[in-house]
């Protein structure tokens with residue numbers, strides 16, 4: 001599901017997306033019949049300059065994607081897709097570049113800013129390194145940016161914040177570090193993939209309403225608590241993945257305000273305290289994974305009776321009671337895992353000694369971010385190490 005959100009686009013999908021982008025954008029513009037053939041040539045000429053500059057800083061191309069990147073006819077280059085200019089359908093422009101899975105090593109040169117009509121840039125699974133050039137801010141039509149599974153470094157690439165048309169952002173599996181900018185969550189983005197980087201701060205406490213339907217934070221070293229501001233995602237968020245992000249503290253009641261959620265996975269963290277009763281409001285929830293935390297108290301009936309719940313994993317915690325139907329999830333056809341808790345009637349639980357050593361937590365007193373990281377051992381997590389095609 002989440003991790004397999006389509007990141008690699010077949011040419012057919014590229015065309016579909018280009019058409020969608022074209023329709024969406026052209027609605028705001030008047031048709032301009034005065035764009036001359038010369039202007040056509042100028043746009044493709046600029047693209048030629050950009051792509052030749054790019055080819056010069058490509059040091060390895062084992063699959064020969066760029067070996068035909070010669071001559072001014074850029075529309076014939078492998079991985080380069082041309083489409084009619086939005087204001088003049090007689091004029092071709094470079095609207096998409098798809099080098100997914102090319103295993104290319106190199107940099108992104110400043111000249112990429114010359115590709116001013118680009119709507120899609122897909123570089124999934126290459127060996128591009130360095131940073132995103134600030135000139136990318138010139139790409140005012142860029143709609144999908146996928147640079148996942150490369151070797152980009154440095155702070156969050158803030159140039160993406162200046163892209164007015166951006167809708168889909170995938171920067172997972174790189175080596176970005178430091179803080180996430182609050183503005184990221186205020187952009188009109190549908191999907192935000194940040195997993196498997198080295199980011200160290202989670203959602204900022206103050207932000208406006210987000211438009212994202214999918215946010216994947218997994219496998220970063222955020223630390224701290226999940227802030228109540230998560231509620232700002234309520235109008236759109238369907239999948240929230242916080243696996244292995246060093247989150248501690250209690251789950252805020254506000255998680256239960258994310259009424260569109262289908263997938264909630266907070267496994268492999270140091271979360272303490274009870275399951276908030278508000279989770280009983282997540283009527284669309286299909287998958288709930290709380291495993292490998294330090295949650296305690298009751299597994300509430302309100303969660304177990306959720307109409308769409310199909311898979312409820314709460315193993316490796318300190319729950320001591322399953323309320324109502326929670327003790328017989330099989331009877332509801334729910335796939336579950338309740339091992340390694342402190343449930344007196346169930347097999348494969350923790351020892352009495354372990355359970356007694358775990359003191360209950362008062363979430364009102366609990367100081368965020370002060371939890372010990374004694375259980376922060378690295379676990380094997382079944383997130384594929386490369387994003388799928």
Ligand SMILES: *[C@@H]1O[C@H](CO)[C@@H](O)[C@H](O)[C@H]1NC(C)=O
Pocket residue numbers: 038
């Ligand atoms: C447009 O192209 C024609 C020939 O292709 C050329 O004669 C003319 O000078 C060009 N105009 C401009 C403004 O570049």
Ligand SMILES: *[C@@H]1O[C@H](CO)[C@@H](O)[C@H](O)[C@H]1NC(C)=O
Pocket residue numbers: 062063064
């Ligand atoms: C790429 O081109 C080189 C040189 O022409 C050739 O030796 C190699 O086999 C090609 N690789 C692939 C994957 O086609």
Ligand SMILES: *[C@@H]1O[C@H](CO)[C@@H](O)[C@H](O)[C@H]1NC(C)=O
Pocket residue numbers: 073076
């Ligand atoms: C571009 O590709 C098309 C179709 O493959 C071919 O007919 C055309 O001659 C090519 N143009 C150039 C300049 O290579």
Ligand SMILES: *[C@@H]1O[C@H](CO)[C@@H](O)[C@H](O)[C@H]1NC(C)=O
Pocket residue numbers: 029030031032086087
């Ligand atoms: C289309 O033309 C309008 C004005 O005629 C202009 O404002 C807009 O930027 C143009 N769009 C593109 C993509 O060039």
Ligand SMILES: *[C@@H]1O[C@H](CO)[C@@H](O)[C@H](O)[C@H]1NC(C)=O
Pocket residue numbers: 110111112113114116135138
């Ligand atoms: C931005 O795009 C325009 C064409 O629309 C081009 O003339 C200009 O040089 C580009 N700027 C950069 C920094 O690449």
Ligand SMILES: *[C@@H]1O[C@H](CO)[C@@H](O)[C@H](O)[C@H]1NC(C)=O
Pocket residue numbers: 265287289311312313335
């Ligand atoms: C249920 O969810 C857990 C945790 O996300 C996953 O490992 C497991 O494969 C799922 N089981 C089924 C049958 O989907």
Ligand SMILES: *[C@@H]1O[C@H](CO)[C@@H](O)[C@H](O)[C@H]1NC(C)=O
Pocket residue numbers: 328330331
């Ligand atoms: C769970 O429910 C099923 C059918 O609803 C029943 O047959 C079974 O005995 C129950 N198991 C326990 C442990 O209560």
Ligand SMILES: *[C@@H]1O[C@H](CO)[C@@H](O)[C@H](O)[C@H]1NC(C)=O
Pocket residue numbers: 219220221244378379380381
């Ligand atoms: C958990 O995340 C850390 C980085 O924050 C990483 O070093 C570790 O390998 C991750 N665990 C797994 C199994 O992915």
